[in-house]
Amino acid sequence: MSSETLERRELLAGDFAAAHNYFLANDVDNNMRVTPMDALTVINHLNRNGGNSSEIGQGEEITAFVDVNGDNRVTAADALSVINTLNRMGEGAGEPLLExxxxxxxxxxxxxxxxxxxxxxxxxxxxxxxxxxxxxxxxxxxxxxxxxxxxxxxxxxxxxxxxxxxxxxxxxxxxxxxxxxxxxIAETQQIKIGNQINDPTRTLSLDVTLTSATGQVSTNSVRIDATDFVADPAGTLTTALETLEDANGLFLDAGTTVQVTRLPSTDPDDFFMQVRFGGNDAVGVNQPTISIQPIISITGVGEFPFTGATVTNQEFRTxxxxxxxxxxxxxxxxxxxxxxxxxxxxxxxxxxxxxxxxxxxxxxxxxxxxxxxxxxxxxxxxxxxxxxxxxxxxxxxxxxxxxxxxxxxxxxxxxxxxxxxxxxxxxxxxxxxxxxxxxxxxxxxxxxGNDNSRPVPLDQVRFDADASFVINATVDGGPVTPTVSVAVSPAAVNEDGTDALNYTFTRTGDTTSALTVNYTVSGTATSGTDFSALSGTVTIPAGQASATVSVDPTDDSTVEPDETIVLTVTDTASYDVGTSATATGTITNDDTATVTPVVTVSVNPAAVNEDGSGTLIYTFTRSGATTDALAVSYTVSGTATSGTDFSALPGTVTIPAGQSSATVSVNPTDDSVVEPDETS
Incomplete structure (x- = not known):
């Protein structure tokens, strides 16, 4: 049946329940999950029939597996079956089955x-x-x-x-x-020993050696009594391998280990033994072949190879x-x-x-x-x-x-x-x-007991934080030496101290313990004058990845260039210096130098008649800032007589705030004396 609209079916007597999901009965919409939508689909089908139960009859178009219980009828019991399943098991999408x-x-x-x-x-x-x-x-x-x-x-x-x-x-x-x-991968060998070795009527044993294509590798042979082997095949074979020696001493050591397992066999009475090599020294190594020779001992006659029990060995690639x-x-x-x-x-x-x-x-x-x-x-x-x-x-x-x-x-x-x-x-x-x-x-x-075996929907398989891990590799395998970097924010502050330069020291790696970081201070700013002297060390607390050193500028009235404060991480045995080893912050000067204005004077017109019809206008002009008023002093000289040829002058003039100049007017005094031209 389709997972979308089901094909139209003509139901004949004895036909199977066409609106029943034989794969998963309560999965009405056939999306491989049981959710409230399945119950709602049945309820909506009932509503379309006036709330009454209905028989899946001939000619009816089936759009979902609404016949949950498979009786060829759609009733409230079908919806209830889905609801009961949800109550017991939880909604499919919300209930993970595996992690x-x-x-x-x-x-x-x-x-x-x-x-x-x-x-x-x-x-x-x-x-x-x-x-x-x-x-x-x-x-x-x-x-x-x-x-x-x-x-x-x-x-x-x-x-x-x-x-x-x-x-x-x-x-x-x-x-x-x-x-x-x-x-x-290290080598694995599988050894099958015939069940004939389990014969209490004979005196049987197994001789274990190590061989290669050129002959015996082990310098000794280890014998296992057949009775002991039958009682504990994995244990006795492990002990034998641990006892074998080669030219370098014991064959097995901390670098080469074995794990011996008895595997199921086609003939359950056979001894199907698997030997998996392990240890760092066994990686990719072609191991000697584990050779096992059954032995029969006949009292008064001697020992002979026992051919009644076959032994095979298969070695797997490395x-x-x-x-x-x-x-x-x-x-x-x-x-x-x-x-x-x-x-x-x-x-x-x-x-x-x-x-x-x-x-x-x-x-x-x-x-x-x-x-x-x-x-x-x-x-x-x-x-x-x-x-x-x-x-x-x-x-x-x-x-x-x-x-x-x-x-x-x-x-x-x-x-x-x-x-x-x-x-x-x-x-x-x-x-x-x-x-x-x-x-x-x-x-x-x-x-x-109908089985609903099917693949587990992936939305019901949980992959959380335990599905991943982080690993570090160092030369010696010890904890990773942290690296420490430094950065400053903001990059510049005004000298007035309203803001501070914050130097953040950040470490990588383990944060279990506190870490003390050393740093040097340099730059054009003067420690103790332009800012408070720094200690040269900062401690990153346990459980934290960073710590901050704050630098507050010292305000002064000295006019000076912008100045820098440079903090540099220095190396110790406890950490390495990161790529960002230096951070430079700037103190921006906010003082203005006092500039003495220059005052000049000019006159216009250059000459007037004595009769007072004209006025000499002396204009005093200053350079620089005009923020404040400026009092200008001047002297009066020349051939004209103050108080006689012109009204006496005060000797000062004020240039108003916001203005760059002020004027002094001189009106001549008319007289009848014949005299040369006069200056003032």
Whole structure:
């Protein structure tokens, strides 16, 4: 049926319920989710029929799966079924079913320590594992469902874990970030020992050695009694490998380790043993072949190779690349490039359980990708065909899924120093376009126990802060040495002190502890005169990334040029100097020099007759500012006699404020005396 308008159907007697969603009954609008819209769609259908129930009859156009209970009728019970489901399970879009997480772990699957900023710190070349895990957020309830046998029921858990997980892992936060990552893989060997070794009627044992194409590598041989091996195959083989020696001493050490697991076999009585090498010294190394020779001892006769129990060994590649599929979709390499061994689930046969390892190779690594979110592309795993999903394990309430379940991990190392490298997991897709499949149910099954198995809608898979992490790589693997930079704001202030120059010292890296920063003071401004003397140190408090030094200019009346205050971060063992090591602030001068005005005088006209018909106008003109009035003094001289030839003058004149000049008028005094021309 279509997910939009359903095709018109002619319903015949005995035909299936055409308006019923057999895939997910309560999903009326067929959008792979159960939401209030599904209930509303049924209610609207009822309204169109006057609120009455109606039979899905011949010739009726069906536009949605409104027949929720599959009885070929649309009634209020259909809407109620959706509402009850919403009440029990929550609206689909608002109730995440899974949460996917990403973390960095060491070879023993312990999470790496985080610094005060929540970042991991590793050494360049240090191997760690990108672990993809999940939380199954479904309710931990049990449904009692009918079996195929009338009258019999079975209890089925609602939450059963993930059957398939396919994800992308991106790398960002630095230039050419993907090229800084090298995925690595150590060798894995699988050894199958025939069940004939379990024969209590014979005296059997296993001799373990290390060999290569040129002969025996180990300098000794370790014998395992067959009875002991049958009782504890993984433990006895581990002990034997730990006892073997080569030319350099013990074969295994802190740099080369093994994890031995008994895997399910086609013949469950055979001993299918997997030996996975680990440790920094085992990365990409072609290990010696673990050779096991069954031995039979015959009393009074001797010891002989026992040919009744066959032994085979398969060694898997150690290329430092994540294998995947070629252009035609053919699998390339082996699935052992991804570690599926679960720390969450013990294996009763020894070692760890490879829960999501039930599939051939999937996923690829491409550091040259144009999409940094898909450096590790479509990496995934598939669970076994197993009733009940993820088995319950001892501890807590005996439910393994109460905590994050580790689905898979990829061993990698960072090949150059870097800070702030970010890894993030996002949904991937298998060849069918599916990301997440789960055991159990996505919603409560109906009374018949009908399964609604389908991919988990991506809007019901939560990717939050736990889906990414930041990691730093240094030469020695210690905490990243912080860098300190300084900046000033504002860049300039007036000398009057109304504003301050704020120098902010900012550090990168861990903020757990306080950090004392040293700085020098220079520039054209004088410490102690133009501003208060500074201490030369500032402390960035614990939990903070920065601290501020404020500089208040000292106001004065001295006319001077603009002056600078330069603060420079100085290096110490506690931090490195950042790229912005110096900040320059400017004190802007706000004083004005007093300029003495120059006063000149001129007369116009240059001469007048004695009869007083004209006046001598003396104009006093000043230069400079005219803000204030200016009193100008002058002397009177010449051949004319003051008080006789002209009225006596006061000897001062005031140029008014806002004016640049003032005048003094001289009127001659007329007389009848014959005399020469006179000057004043």
């Amino acid at each position: 996917v997480q990403l973390s960095a772990r060491d070879g023993s699957s312990a999470e790496l320590a985080r610094d005060g900023n929540g970042a991991y710190n590793v050494a360049v070349g240090q191997v760690f594992e990108l672990e993809v895990g999940y939380l199954d957020l479904r309710e931990d309830t049990v449904f009692t469902l009918p079996t195929g046998t009338p009258g019999q029921t079975v209890d089925v858990r609602f939450r059963q874990g993930v059957f398939q997980l396919v994800a992308d892992i991106g790398v960002s936060g630095a230039t050419n970030a993907p090229s800084l990552i090298t995925p690595i 290329d430092n690349v994540l294998q995947g599929v070629d252009g035609s979709g053919t699998a390339v390499g082996q699935r052992y490039d991804i570690d599926y061994e679960s720390r969450s689930m013990p294996n009763p046969n020894g070692g760890a359980f490879e829960f999501l390892g039930n599939r051939p190779a999937i996923g690829s690594f491409d550091p040259s990708t144009t999409d940094p979110a898909e450096v590790f592309n479509d990496v995934g795993g598939l669970g076994p065909v197993i009733a009940g999903g993820v088995p319950e394990a001892p501890g807590g309430d005996e439910d393994t899924l109460d905590n994050v379940f580790d689905a898979l991990s990829i061993p990698v190392f960072i090949n150059a120093p870097v800070q702030g490298l970010t890894f993030e997991v996002t949904p991937g897709e298998d060849s069918n376009g599916e990301s997440f499949l789960v055991y159990g149910f996505l919603e409560e099954p109906d009374e018949q």
